[in-house]
Amino acid sequence: MPMTLIYFLRDALREATSGGRKYHLWMGALTLVMLTGAYAYSIQFREGLGVTGMTDHVSWGLYISNFTFLVGVAAAAVMLVMPAYILHDVDFKRAVMLGEGVAVSAVVMCLCFVMADMGGPHRGWHLIPVIGYFNWPQSMLTWDVIVLNGYLALNLLIPFYILFSHYRNRDPNPTLYVPFVILSVFWAVSIHLVTAFLYAGLVARPFWNSALMGPRFLASAFAAGPALILLALAVIRSQTSFAIEDTTIRKLSLVITVAAQINLIMLGCEVFKEFYWPSEHSASAVYLFFGHHGHHALNPWIWTSIAMNVVATGIMTVHSARRCHHLLYPACVLLFTAIWIEKGMGLIVPGFIPSPLGELVEYMPTWIEVAVTLGIWATGLFVFTVLVRVALPIELGRLRAPGTNR
Amino acid sequence: MSGGAKAWFQSWLRKWNGPAGGCGAGLLSKSIGRRDALKMLGGGAAASGAVVNAFAPVNLLSGSSEEREKAVIDWKEFFKTNYRLMNDRERADTIERLERKYKLERNLDVKISTAGPLPNVLYGYAFNLSKCKGYRECIRACIQENNQDRASNMQYIRIFEKPMGSMSVESGDARYYHEVPAEGHFYMGTQCFQCDNPPCVRVCPTGATWKEQDGIVVIDYDWCIGCRYCQAACPYWARRFNWKEPTVPNEEVNPNQHYLGNRLRKKGVMEKCTYCIQRTRQGRLPACAEACPTGARTFGNLLDPGSEIRYILAHKKVFRLKEDLNTEPKFWYYMD
Numbered sequence: 001m002p003m004t005l006i007y008f009l010r011d012a013l014r015e016a017t018s019g020g021r022k023y024h025l026w027m028g029a030l031t032l033v034m035l036t037g038a039y040a041y042s043i044q045f046r047e048g049l050g051v052t053g054m055t056d057h058v059s060w061g062l063y064i065s066n067f068t069f070l071v072g073v074a075a076a077a078v079m080l081v082m083p084a085y086i087l088h089d090v091d092f093k094r095a096v097m098l099g100e101g102v103a104v105s106a107v108v109m110c111l112c113f114v115m116a117d118m119g120g121p122h123r124g125w126h127l128i129p130v131i132g133y134f135n136w137p138q139s140m141l142t143w144d145v146i147v148l149n150g151y152l153a154l155n156l157l158i159p160f161y162i163l164f165s166h167y168r169n170r171d172p173n174p175t176l177y178v179p180f181v182i183l184s185v186f187w188a189v190s191i192h193l194v195t196a197f198l199y200a201g202l203v204a205r206p207f208w209n210s211a212l213m214g215p216r217f218l219a220s221a222f223a224a225g226p227a228l229i230l231l232a233l234a235v236i237r238s239q240t241s242f243a244i245e246d247t248t249i250r251k252l253s254l255v256i257t258v259a260a261q262i263n264l265i266m267l268g269c270e271v272f273k274e275f276y277w278p279s280e281h282s283a284s285a286v287y288l289f290f291g292h293h294g295h296h297a298l299n300p301w302i303w304t305s306i307a308m309n310v311v312a313t314g315i316m317t318v319h320s321a322r323r324c325h326h327l328l329y330p331a332c333v334l335l336f337t338a339i340w341i342e343k344g345m346g347l348i349v350p351g352f353i354p355s356p357l358g359e360l361v362e363y364m365p366t367w368i369e370v371a372v373t374l375g376i377w378a379t380g381l382f383v384f385t386v387l388v389r390v391a392l393p394i395e396l397g398r399l400r401a402p403g404t405n406r
Numbered sequence: 407m408s409g410g411a412k413a414w415f416q417s418w419l420r421k422w423n424g425p426a427g428g429c430g431a432g433l434l435s436k437s438i439g440r441r442d443a444l445k446m447l448g449g450g451a452a453a454s455g456a457v458v459n460a461f462a463p464v465n466l467l468s469g470s471s472e473e474r475e476k477a478v479i480d481w482k483e484f485f486k487t488n489y490r491l492m493n494d495r496e497r498a499d500t501i502e503r504l505e506r507k508y509k510l511e512r513n514l515d516v517k518i519s520t521a522g523p524l525p526n527v528l529y530g531y532a533f534n535l536s537k538c539k540g541y542r543e544c545i546r547a548c549i550q551e552n553n554q555d556r557a558s559n560m561q562y563i564r565i566f567e568k569p570m571g572s573m574s575v576e577s578g579d580a581r582y583y584h585e586v587p588a589e590g591h592f593y594m595g596t597q598c599f600q601c602d603n604p605p606c607v608r609v610c611p612t613g614a615t616w617k618e619q620d621g622i623v624v625i626d627y628d629w630c631i632g633c634r635y636c637q638a639a640c641p642y643w644a645r646r647f648n649w650k651e652p653t654v655p656n657e658e659v660n661p662n663q664h665y666l667g668n669r670l671r672k673k674g675v676m677e678k679c680t681y682c683i684q685r686t687r688q689g690r691l692p693a694c695a696e697a698c699p700t701g702a703r704t705f706g707n708l709l710d711p712g713s714e715i716r717y718i719l720a721h722k723k724v725f726r727l728k729e730d731l732n733t734e735p736k737f738w739y740y741m742d
Contacts, residue, residue, distance in 0.1 A: 048673035049632075050558075050649035059637045059647060119632015119647065119674025126488075126612040126631055133488050133613040133629070141611035141635050203731045204605060204641035280576060357564065357596060357643045358575040 004401050008167055011399055012390045019389070022239075027385065030378045037375010040368045041116060049119055052369045057361035058352040062369045063117035065344025066376070069224070070106045070113070071195045072217060072343065074151065076225020077103035078188035079255050085181040091248045097395060098236065099229050100159045101387040103188075106225075107152040109380040116372050140198045147191045154184040163394050169404040192217045199351065206281035207351045210273075216266045222259035224339035226252050227332040232384070234329055242392050253328055257316040260335055264313055267306070287360070288350040297362045298353075301345035308338035476510050479503045488613060489626040489665060501665065508670065516661040518669050521687045523620035529681050529736065530621075530708040531695075532718045533595055536742040537702035540565055540586035540593035547697030548597075551682060552668040553660055555652035562646065562679040563597045563694060575727075595702075596727070597694070598623065598644035598679035599735030606636035606645060615676070620687070621708075621736055622680050624666035632674040641728050642735070645678045681705070708736070 019027075044051050054061045080099035083089035115121050126132040127145065136142040158180055165172035196217040199208035230252050237244045274285035288298050312335035316322045322331075354360045365373075393399035469477065486492070486500055501518045508514040545563045554560040566578030570590050578594060587593065604623050607615050614629040615636055637645045651673040663669040664684035671677050682692035686705075690696075695703040706715035718724065722740035729735075 048648070048650040050673075054649070056637070056643075056646055056649075059634045114633075117633070119634070119676075120630065122484075123629075123631045126614070126629055133491070135611050135613045138608045139611045139635070141609065141633065145611070198635075199638075202605070202609075202639050203733075204639055280574060283576065352638070354576070355643045356575070356641045357566070357580075358578055359580060359643075 004168055005164075007401050008164060011167075011401075015393055015399065016386045016389050023389075027382065030382045030385070033378035034375050034382065037372050037378065040371035040375065044116075044368055044372065045121075049117075051366060053363055053365045055361060055363070057355050057359060058349060058363035060117070060348055060352065061363055062344065062365045062373050063113045065348045066340075066373055067110050067113040067117070068195060068199075068348060069340050069343040070110045070380075071148070072192055072221025072339075073225040073228055074103045074106035074110065074155075075188040075192040075218075075221050076229070077155065078185050079222055079226050080229065080252070081181060081188075082185050083251075085178060086185070089251075091245055091251055094242075094244060094395070095229070095233055095248050095252070097159055097162070097391050098232055098388060100155045101384050101391065102225070102229050102232060103155040104152065104159075104387060105380040105384040107148055107155070108383050109376050110148060111152075112376040112379060113373075116376065140194065140201055143194045144191075144198060147187065147194050151184070151187050151191050154180060154187060158184065159391070163391055166394050166397075167399065168401050189218065192221050199348075204356050205284075205351045207284035208347075210270070212266060212270060216263065216270070219259050219263040219266055220339045220342060223256050223263055224336050226256045226259070227336045230256065231329065231332050231336070232388075234325070236388065236392070240392055242396060249325075249328075250323065253316060253322050253332075256332065256335065257313070257322060260309070260313040260316060263339075264309060267309070283354050283358075284350045287353050288346065292354065293360055295353075295360050295362055297364065298345055298350055301341050305338045305341035305346055308334040309342070312338060472510055476507070479507050479510075483507070483628065486628065488629045490613070490616060497665070504669070512656060514656055514659060514661070516659070516663050516669070519662075519664045519684060519687075521664065523618050523622075524687060524689075526707075526709050528621045528708040529600065529686060530706060530715045530719075531599075531681070531692075531737045532704040532715050532722075532724065533737065533739050534702040534704070534742065535592055535594060535739055537700045538565070538593040538595060538698075539700050539702075540567055540582070540588070540591075541699060543697045543699055544595065544694035544703065547693040548679070550658065551660055551685070551693035552679075553654050553663070553670055554677075555648065555650075555654070555671075556658070557653045558649065560646050560652070560677075562644070563595055564643075566594045566596065567591050568594055594739070596642060596644070597737075598681075599642055599727070599733075599737035600679075600681060602734035602736060603732060605639040605641065605731075605733060609635045609639040611635065618666075622666075622683055622686075623678070624680055624683065625676055625678060626666070627669070627671050627675045627677065630675040632676070634676065636676060641731050641733060645676055647676055648673045 052061060052063075077099040080092050080096045084092035084096035115124070118124065127134055127142065129136075134142055134145075136146070158177055161177050162172045193214045196214040199205070200210060200213035203209055230249060233244050233249065233252070236242055270285075271289075274282040275289075278286060283292060286292050287295065288302050291299055312331040315327050315331040316335075321327045349363050353362065483500070483503055486496070489497070492500070497520050501520060504518055505516055508516050542563075542565050545561050545565065548554070548563050549556075549561065552562065554562070564580045566580050567582045567586075567588060568578045568591060570592060582588070600617075600621050600623050602617075602621065604617055607617055607623060611633060612629060612631055614631070615623065615625045617623050632647070634647055637647060648671055652671050654670065659670070660668060662684055664680075664687070667680045667683035682690075682694075686692055691705050695705040704714050704718055706713035708715060708719075710716065718740060719738065724738040724740045726735045726738055
């Protein structure tokens, strides 16, 4: 068994580093973007966070926006996990491993974004329990540390156990892993709720201090996450011999559609609450949608997001349109982008504008922030590609431990 | 290395290699209600000490003696624990290191105090809206007293110019550049209100900020990881972040400092008004109250029935900002 593990790691490394011209070009391009991000981060680390567009007024920006969005993407793996492992939906079973790959990559990106946003990342050990001071349960951020790292562990261990079993040509033992799968389903919901509570618990920010925050996070995540997984499946279907059935795509697109519809209803609820009787607490919403005292920086973002959201949800709501892949895939891209904007420029940034003392300072990310952000996204794609690259040959039965029957 | 410095360094090293002091008696000036965490931290501190000891010789092998001394100080500083969890000796050690560090790095002589809260003292502040004329002398005094970053023009206090007839936060303008007092306007100062129920303290993931016995909300600048969650949580926009390395010219540095107050900060950490903890714990007024030319600012002990602040609370119609949030600020506004 220890020898098999070494063989596994060796074979995994070989699979991840060998491939055709296209594959190397893809990985090379990602590496280039990652290196650019690393360079930008080195400047930020040396000079301080002053090289970003953030200020004492808008003290969280692009990094925390992406973090928030990606927690949702990570949580969305559950939309594949639950039907596949618990309801034994065979259509989803082939796709679930990829969903978990998306979850792992997304959590890795989340952790990177949090690190990038910290003023003293080298002092990060201060919040490690036992050697540091872990302000739990008071601080929601400590809850987030627990749930995100736990979720990462679950999504690494479950697929690893299954893949390793297949590698050894054995059937994984359900009594060993199904309890963890059930746990991971609840855990997925918790990571996004806890992240929502991180903001919803702040009385200083009326724009976030809303009970709808948690549910809306779940709805938008269960639209954006599966949309990304669906696009990944589409790419894998066209680029590899791994068969993804049409029914899988169809079921997944139905999940996305329902979540996107609920998300739009919740948007309507929020808009109604803020604008039926706009109080001083609605200032952020007024600024976001229409501008406030001559400041309009976020208006194009939110209206673009809403337009994309409505068009994508519209396409997916019509059965015939959703079944046509030429419409479905662009709709998924639109939806994913719309929700990315919604969670960042449409939620995190306007929460700071105006300030609790009514001062209005706008925010625009700098090239360093953009480069670091792109670098972290490239890291996520890199991790995902490697995971898929190793998982696929095992699932296809092509890669097996030496000495086992094929 | 001069003889004196060398002797100091050797005595310091001896202390360093001496028996590892756990977190024993006299550990806390106040209960933090987390005995378990405390015990664990005792173990953690000892472990980190071992790591430093393992690495210090590497740093001692290269560079000039001063560089070596600085390297050792930096290592020890990096692995020190949260101020609240330090015992008296650990506190004395870090003060000694910090004072030495400024001497070595900037040729600066500073005195850092660790004075604890005075018994039977709870600080409170009152602001007379009828008297403030918007001169902002308080801001100037605050910057000088608290060694705030000159490059970014960091200010803890904001004076809002508001048109008569509205108390809404939105009506204020803190960026006025004209002769004051302006016709038809009044002036309202804000700073950290040292809430009795501070949201910033609850959200801090590392316990780097807390409320002291005398009611002052403080930050351990060396324990803060710079996540800025407290900045998002403060309903009064009282917290500031060091977006770059803060700069104060040597000749402008106030050398009378407190560990939890105006000692020099570094990039990537939070800071805020502490009611001038370095002054008030010596029985002096905060710099802003002392500098105010109009008598708009009253500072005092809420537990002393004879204090001026108690007189104001008893005889004036006072209010606090956003009382509906249950933050219980210890900063009251009133009018004559």
